[in-house]
Amino acid sequence: MDWVMWLEWFLKGLILCLILLGGFAYLTFYERRALARMQVRVGPNRAGPQGVLQPIADAVKLIFKEELTPAKVYKVVFILAPVLTVVPSLVIAAVVPLGTSFNLFGREITLYVADLNVGILYLMSIASIAVYGIVLAGWSSNNKYAMLGGIRSSAQMISYELALGLCFVFVILMGNSMNLNEIVEAQREVWFAVVQPVGLIVFFLVVLAEVNRAPFDMPEAEQELTAGYHAEYSGMKFALFFMAEYQKMIVMSMITATLFLGGYREPWFMTNWLNGIFSVDTYWFLGPIYLFIKVFFLLFVMIWVRATWPRLRYDRLMALGWKILLPLTLALCFITAVGILLADLYNPLYYWSIPVLSIFSFLISIAVIYRDLTRRKVNARV
Numbered sequence: 001m002d003w004v005m006w007l008e009w010f011l012k013g014l015i016l017c018l019i020l021l022g023g024f025a026y027l028t029f030y031e032r033r034a035l036a037r038m039q040v041r042v043g044p045n046r047a048g049p050q051g052v053l054q055p056i057a058d059a060v061k062l063i064f065k066e067e068l069t070p071a072k073v074y075k076v077v078f079i080l081a082p083v084l085t086v087v088p089s090l091v092i093a094a095v096v097p098l099g100t101s102f103n104l105f106g107r108e109i110t111l112y113v114a115d116l117n118v119g120i121l122y123l124m125s126i127a128s129i130a131v132y133g134i135v136l137a138g139w140s141s142n143n144k145y146a147m148l149g150g151i152r153s154s155a156q157m158i159s160y161e162l163a164l165g166l167c168f169v170f171v172i173l174m175g176n177s178m179n180l181n182e183i184v185e186a187q188r189e190v191w192f193a194v195v196q197p198v199g200l201i202v203f204f205l206v207v208l209a210e211v212n213r214a215p216f217d218m219p220e221a222e223q224e225l226t227a228g229y230h231a232e233y234s235g236m237k238f239a240l241f242f243m244a245e246y247q248k249m250i251v252m253s254m255i256t257a258t259l260f261l262g263g264y265r266e267p268w269f270m271t272n273w274l275n276g277i278f279s280v281d282t283y284w285f286l287g288p289i290y291l292f293i294k295v296f297f298l299l300f301v302m303i304w305v306r307a308t309w310p311r312l313r314y315d316r317l318m319a320l321g322w323k324i325l326l327p328l329t330l331a332l333c334f335i336t337a338v339g340i341l342l343a344d345l346y347n348p349l350y351y352w353s354i355p356v357l358s359i360f361s362f363l364i365s366i367a368v369i370y371r372d373l374t375r376r377k378v379n380a381r382v
Contacts, residue, residue, distance in 0.1 A: 004107070012113050017090055024246040025055035031303050038307045067235035070142065077140035082233070082240035085133030089247040092126040095119040096254050097181050099264045099287025100280050111264075111287065112181070119180040120168050123255060127164070127210065130244065131157050137241070138229035149228030152218055152314065159321040160209040160216075166329035167203040170196060170336040171259045184263035191268065193260040195351070198358040199332055200260045202325060204301070207256060209321065211248040214306035216317060249302060250295065257294035264291045319372075324365050331361045 029044065029051065036043025044051035069078065099111035116122050131154045138150020174192050175183035186192075193200045209216040218228065230241050257263055264287035270278045280287045312320070335357045342350035 016093055016113060020090055020093060020247050020250060023250045024243050025059065027246050027250060027299065029055050034300065034303045035307050062236055062239040065235040067237060070232050072142045074140040077136050081133050081137035081140055082237050085130050086240045086244040088126045088129045089244045089251060092123060093251045093254065095122050095180055096258055097184060097264060098291055100284045102284040115181060118178045120172060120178040124165055124168060128161060134229050141232040143232055146229055146231045149231065153229055156218055156317065157210060159318060160206050163321065163325040163329045164206045164210060166333055167199060167206060169333045170199055173336050173340055180258055184258060184265055187262040187265060189268055191260060191262045195354055196336060196358055197355055198362040202329055203256060207252045211245055211252060213302055215309040215312045217311060218314060249299060253295040253298040256298055257291060261294050264288065266290055324369060328361060328365050332358055
């Protein structure tokens with residue numbers, strides 16, 4: 001292995017980290033302006049033209065903000081917990097393909113840091129590490145409320161990671177691979193979101209719970225638990241938790257686009273338009289542009305959900321994860337596997353039984369939720 005390969009890996013890793021750090025800063029600006037527009041208010045508009053320098057002003061404020069460390073915390077763990085939370089949000093993006101390869105100075109350059117045959121297993125393993133940072137932050141704070149907040153947040157993330165893992169299973173079945181590049185190429189004919197629309201909805205809900213976004217933002221339920229596991233953190237240590245949440249929003253949007261929306265590829269119906277002028281196979285630089293558009297849209301949906309949906313009560317949040325989403329994802333895995341098997345053995349039309357039966361299962365789940373809510377209302381009246 002020559003030194004040029006090491007230099008290529010280093011530069012790609014550095015560029016990816018800089019993209020995520022810059023994306024974190026301006027995702028906060030994007031969210032604040034989008035929420036302001038939805039709620040008919042102004043939003044940040046003082047720092048720079050149209051407020052575009054507001055993220056830089058916030059960064060300077062957090063860097064110079066006084067950090068308070070309680071006297072009896074477990075100091076080593078207290079300091080390392082934010083790092084243990086923010087590092088996985090960076091390294092998880094290493095296997096996400098950003099586009100096709102291109103030639104530079106006679107060398108083929110790939111638009112990903114690592115091409116793993118078990119890329120999905122890598123995603124699952126790295127995503128679970130952030131739980132340790134959250135629970136250790138609560139435990140090391142030597143504060144009962146922070147400890148309870150860490151336990152609640154970790155219990156929430158663990159319960160939703162089970163459904164997240166099962167969502168990966170039916171993507172593996174449809175793509176016939178655990179390599180993310182091969183999964184993207186498998187969507188050349190049609191996106192997996194068309195074949196498994198319910199899977200996309202469930203995966204997106206699980207992602208919201210995984211990154212502690214509304215309506216699953218239990219750490220921010222101040223009326224219940226004094227801001228949760230990061231109650232004792234301030235300054236840059238708190239900023240690291242904040243950074244981890246927003247970077248995971250970006251990375252999980254990239255993963256969602258890769259698994260269900262064709263990743264860096266153009267929509268399948270645009271492949272042959274105007275002799276393939278919109279195809280990634282014709283112009284490699286279209287790949288990152290298509291992926292950016294999909295991620296931008298998914299981030300907008302996350303912001304839209306935050307602006308419109310109220311926070312769930314904790315018992316209902318856990319019930320949704322264990323009683324609804326977990327059985328539903330098991331049913332989706334079974335439906336996907338049977339549909340693919342029947343299509344291979346008998347008739348390819350059986351493949352399109354997957355979205356029909358998946359939507360039917362989804363409607364049953366909604367009926368179960370509605371019945372449960374109605375029953376609780378009746379019991380409350382009695």
